[in-house]
Amino acid sequence: MAPHPVDRPLISAHQLTKQFGDFTAVGGIDFEVRAGEAFGFLGPNGAGKSSTMRMIGCVSPPSAGTLRILGLDPAADGPQIRGRLGVVPQRDTLDEELTVRENILVYGRYFGLPRSVVRERAAELLDFAQLTDRADSIVEPLSGGMKRRLTIARSLVNNPELLLLDEPTTGLDPQARHVLWDRLFRLKRSGVTLVLTTHYMDEAEQLCDRLVVMDGGRIVAEGSPRQLIAEHATREVLELRFPADDHAAYAVKLDGLVPRIEVLPDRLLLYTEDGDTTAKAVHDRGLAPLSVLARRSTLEDVFLHLTGRTLID
C-alpha cells in the first residue's frame, strides 16, 4: 500500500451532514485530521459523535457534504478504506460464545489475512491487550474492561493506519481506563493516527492533540486542549458552595468581582486568573461559603461555557 502523502490530511470533511428522516444528527461540519495525531470529538449524549464516526468508518453514507479518508471517497472505495481502518464501535460486536483468541482469528479473516498470519498476529495482540492468560476462555464472562481491551486488540489485527475509537473507556473503572490510555499512547507512538470520541474531559486532555467540541450536530469549538482552555476559560476557577438551594442570589452579591460567573444548581464557578486572591475578595464582601476550592481550568469549564450545561447530563 502506498504511504499517504504527509502534506495531505488523513481525513477531511467539508459540510459533512447526516440525516435520519427529518432529523439532522450531524449538521454540516468541517474538520481535518492529520497523519500521526490524536484527534477527539467531545460532546454530550446525542451530539452526533457516533454518527460522525460511522461515516468516517464508511459504514454510514453521508447525507450531504464531502468526506475523504486516506485520500479516498467512502462512497466509491468503502471496502478499500475499511481494509486500512481499525474500528472500536461504541457497542462491542464481539462474539461472546467464541473464545478471546477465536474472536481475533475470525476478525482477521474478514480482512483476508492468511490463517498463519492471523494466528501470529493474535498472539501479539493478546499480549498487547494483556489477555494472554484468558486467550482460550469464552468472552461472555469477561469483565467490561477486558471486553473493551479485546475489541481494541481485535481492531488492530489488520495493522490499521487509522484507528477509530467511539467512547473507548465509557463504563470502565479508573484502573481499566488507565490501562487503556496506556495502550493508546503506545499505539500513537508507533505512528497510528487516533480518532476518538469521549464524554470525559480528562480523557480528552490526556489523549488528544486536537479536538472539536460538538453539540447538537455542530462543532462549537476547535483546537488543542490548551488552546481551548486559553480561549474559552480563565487560568483558574474558584468553586464556591453556599448553604442554600438558590445559588443565583449569591451570584448577584459577587457581581463585578470576576469577568464571568457560572451558576450551577449546587455551586458557583468564578472564572479568574488567580483563585486565592478571588477567594479573599469573596470573604472581604462578607460572604461565608461552605466550601471554597481553587483549581486549574479544565475542558469541562470550556464545555460549560460553550454549551451552558455540564457534559454528562
Next chain:
Amino acid sequence: MWARAFSYWMASYRRIWRGSLVSGFLNPVLFLAAMGIGLGALVDNGSAGGVQGVTYLTFLAPGILAAQAMQTAVFESTFPVLGAVKWQRQYHAMLAAPLGVPDLVVGHLVFVAMRVAITSTAFLLITVAFGAIGSWWAVLTLPVAVLTGLAFAAPVFALAARQDGPGGFNMLFRFIIMPMFLFSGTFFPVEQLPAALELVAMVTPLWHAVELCRGLALETMTMVPALGHVAYLLLWVGAGLWLALASFRKRLVL
C-alpha cells in the same frame, strides 16, 4: 469476499456441530419411525394397500427429507440472522471490515445450505438403513434438499432482518411452516385435499420439493416436470435473495 463471512459461521458452528447434528435429524427420524412404521402398518394392511403403489414408509421418507430441509433452513435463518443484526451483532463487525451487504447475505446463505446438506445426508443415510429408500437416483435428492433449503432461507432472511423480537418467528412457524409441513404432500398426496386447498398446496415451494424428492426416490420423475419444479424453487431463491439484500441494506446501512 463472501467466503470470509462464511468462515465466521463455520467457526461458530465448529463449537456446536455435534449437538446440532443430533437435534437436527432426530426429529425427522422420529417422524419417519412413528408415521412410516407405526401408521404405515395400518395404511399398508388396510384397504388402500399402501400409497401410490408403494409402502407408506417408502412414500413418506422422501417427503420428510424435503420437509426437514425446509425446517433446518428456516430455523437457521430466523434467530441466527436476527441475532447477527441485533443481539450479537456479528454483521456489524463484518461491515466494519471490508465486507459488504451482499457478502454477508451470500456467506450466511451458503452456510445455511451447508447445514441443510449435512442434515439431509444424515437423514438420507438413515432412510437407507430403514430400507425406505433404495434407488441410486435418491442421491440427487441431496442437491434438491439444498435447493429447497435456499428457497426457504432466502425469503426468511429478508423477513428476519426486519424483526425486532421473536414474535414474528412464532407466527411464521405456527401459521406458515407448520401447515406447510402437514399439508404440502409430505404425509399424503395433495389430491386428498379439497380442490381449492390442493391449489394452495401446489403453490408452496415445499410441495415442489416433495414432488421432486419423491419422484427421484421412487424413480417416477420425468424431465419436464422436474425442470418445472427446479425452476419454481429457483424463482423463490432469486426473489428471496433480492428481498434479503433490500432488507439487510435497510436495517444495517444507516
